[in-house]
Amino acid sequence: MSRGRMLAYPAIAWLLFFFLAPLVIVLFMSFLQRGTYGQIIYQFTVDNYIRFFEPLYLQILGDTLFMALLTTIICFLLGYPIAYQIARLQRNWQTLMLLLVMVPFWINFLIRSYAWVIILRSQGMVNTFLLDLGLIEQPLNLLYNFGAVLLGMVYGHLPFMILPIYVSLEQLDRRMIEAAYDLGATPIKTFFYVTLPQTLPGIIAGSILVFVSSLGMFVIPDIMGGAKSALIGNLIQNQFLSARDWPFGSALSIMLAILSLILIFLYYKALQAQQGKEDSR
Amino acid sequence: MKSLRHRLLFAYAMVVLAFLYIPIVVLVLYSFNASRINAQWSGFTLDWYISVFQNRYVLEALYNSLTIGLIAMVVSTILGTMTALALHRYKFRWKGAIHSLVYLPILIPEIVMGLSLLVLFSQLAIPLGKLTVIIAHISFCISFVIIIVLARLEGLGREMEEAAQDLGATPWQTFRYVTFPMISPGVMAGALMAFTLSIDDFVISFFVAGPNSTTLPLYIYGMVKRGVSPEINALSTILILFIFLVTVALVILPERFRNRMGDKKTQRQMPF
Numbered sequence: 001m002s003r004g005r006m007l008a009y010p011a012i013a014w015l016l017f018f019f020l021a022p023l024v025i026v027l028f029m030s031f032l033q034r035g036t037y038g039q040i041i042y043q044f045t046v047d048n049y050i051r052f053f054e055p056l057y058l059q060i061l062g063d064t065l066f067m068a069l070l071t072t073i074i075c076f077l078l079g080y081p082i083a084y085q086i087a088r089l090q091r092n093w094q095t096l097m098l099l100l101v102m103v104p105f106w107i108n109f110l111i112r113s114y115a116w117v118i119i120l121r122s123q124g125m126v127n128t129f130l131l132d133l134g135l136i137e138q139p140l141n142l143l144y145n146f147g148a149v150l151l152g153m154v155y156g157h158l159p160f161m162i163l164p165i166y167v168s169l170e171q172l173d174r175r176m177i178e179a180a181y182d183l184g185a186t187p188i189k190t191f192f193y194v195t196l197p198q199t200l201p202g203i204i205a206g207s208i209l210v211f212v213s214s215l216g217m218f219v220i221p222d223i224m225g226g227a228k229s230a231l232i233g234n235l236i237q238n239q240f241l242s243a244r245d246w247p248f249g250s251a252l253s254i255m256l257a258i259l260s261l262i263l264i265f266l267y268y269k270a271l272q273a274q275q276g277k278e279d280s281r
Numbered sequence: 282m283k284s285l286r287h288r289l290l291f292a293y294a295m296v297v298l299a300f301l302y303i304p305i306v307v308l309v310l311y312s313f314n315a316s317r318i319n320a321q322w323s324g325f326t327l328d329w330y331i332s333v334f335q336n337r338y339v340l341e342a343l344y345n346s347l348t349i350g351l352i353a354m355v356v357s358t359i360l361g362t363m364t365a366l367a368l369h370r371y372k373f374r375w376k377g378a379i380h381s382l383v384y385l386p387i388l389i390p391e392i393v394m395g396l397s398l399l400v401l402f403s404q405l406a407i408p409l410g411k412l413t414v415i416i417a418h419i420s421f422c423i424s425f426v427i428i429i430v431l432a433r434l435e436g437l438g439r440e441m442e443e444a445a446q447d448l449g450a451t452p453w454q455t456f457r458y459v460t461f462p463m464i465s466p467g468v469m470a471g472a473l474m475a476f477t478l479s480i481d482d483f484v485i486s487f488f489v490a491g492p493n494s495t496t497l498p499l500y501i502y503g504m505v506k507r508g509v510s511p512e513i514n515a516l517s518t519i520l521i522l523f524i525f526l527v528t529v530a531l532v533i534l535p536e537r538f539r540n541r542m543g544d545k546k547t548q549r550q551m552p553f
Contacts, residue, residue, distance in 0.1 A: 004366070004367055004370060004371060005367050005371045005373065006367070007363035007364065007367035008363065008364040008367035008368055008373070008379070010360050010363065011360040011361060011363065011364040011423050012364070012379060012382065014419065014420065015382050015383070015386065015420065015424075016382070018398065018419075018420040019382070019385065019394070019420050020382065020385075021401060022394075022397035022398050022400060022401035023389075023397050025397065025401055025404060026393075026396070026397045026400055029400060078300075079297075081290055081293050081297070082293070082297045082298070084290065085290050085293070085294035086294070097294075099528060100301075101298070102477075103528060104301045104302065104305060105477065105481075106477055106480070106481065106524045106528075107517075107520065107524060108483070108497070108498050108501065108520070109481065109483070110483055110501050110505060111308070111501060111513075111517040111521075112304060112305070113505075114308070114501075114513060114517070115305060115307060115308040115517075116304055118304075118307060118308060118311060118509065118514070119303075119307055121509065123318060124320050125307060128320035128321060155300070155301075155304070158301065171436055187286070208388065209387070212387070212388055212389070212390060213390075213391070215390055216390025216392040216393065216484075218484070219483055219484065219502070223505060233390070236392055236393075236396065237392065237487075240396050240399065240488070246400070249396065250396075250400070253390075253393040254393075256390055256392075256393060257389050257390060260389065260390055261385075261388060261389070264388055
């Protein structure tokens, strides 16, 4: 019955050709040089990687990591309770609530970021309202700063966190919770020792989705952050589309890819270790 | 005490839901505002809608987005479900490598995937257009479908399938009447995810789209970069309305229909 195995081949071939091969080409390109007019010179160099350690680029990297981490944490804090609430509801209500969470997600995040621009800009809703009430004299700078980008990031990624957590809560073995209660555990203890560990796969999945998506994000900083809050995604996009320095852009992308993969790996290992400790307790 | 905790949880969930919806409501309201610049309400108008409907670029972008989304959804759902079934059932010599290959497109930043495809297409001298966008979309949708369907398969035991085969079902019958009904929520979720990701995608399309393959997100990005204008609100509102209608049509109506035919459904699910 090895014929069934062939079911996997088309997708594997697709991914080899349209995912892995392009990455290998980019890796090659990151060791090439850029000519004066943006053309590629086929000569080996590591300059593109050395350039990355200039303070300007390190600063951008730091800002990007901090932003992604904060976004993930806030999404988790906002998302877990709502996933928990949805999983507690009756079937029909669950469907409705999931839809309510998903519908904004189906609206393009450009539109959703733009909606925040309308609310936060200096002639926007919040400032107009506060000025009319006489609470402020001058419009507040609510947009084009770190906070605005963070808000946009959290808003854009929240359903990414809610859905996987909901799925793991839904698959939760309820007998374990009942057993914990029967053995005299308080609701809080039951949550931290039974529910939370059992939903860890969902939390990991959601966090990975949010974190990685935030790391490479360039549209939200582009729209809500202005030029000051450039993240690494903006820098890369710039190399490919305006600066026409494909080798440097390639080197940046390889670094970004490796960085996010390492972080995901470490994060996953850490959670695994923690889980192992709890199991042996 | 217990009910207080639950009420607090419920209230918290409602606040988060409000956070999700307030910007959307604001966006919709301002699409009817007569003033072009001000946040103050200066009267009701439909002018912005008229100007959107007279814009043929918008209609073209909408058409592009829908066709690309549908093709990407169908191809990636079929390929992804096939792969998930094979990965779940059979041992592969390169299992670790295959799993990495499946997970990598999700783990790697979108922007890296977008530009690497741009580099591939430029090296192969494939002109950027609808085809390149469709190829790119399928490439990132497949992994999501595989993972969602695999998760569903792993949540199920093999007992039901074994029982079906013990009772004399052929492999096809087992798949059609036992496996597929059990994994179909996963397949549906995967397909929905694929369509959503394709329609929503801006970053990857941004790198691989050509002049004749402008999708709605690309068009809207161009508008937003030019500054705040009520036409964007009007176009967004139309899209939001469309999404609501599709949701109602796809999810709520079939469910009602199924509930009414409840008895027949249970009969149909037991072919043996």
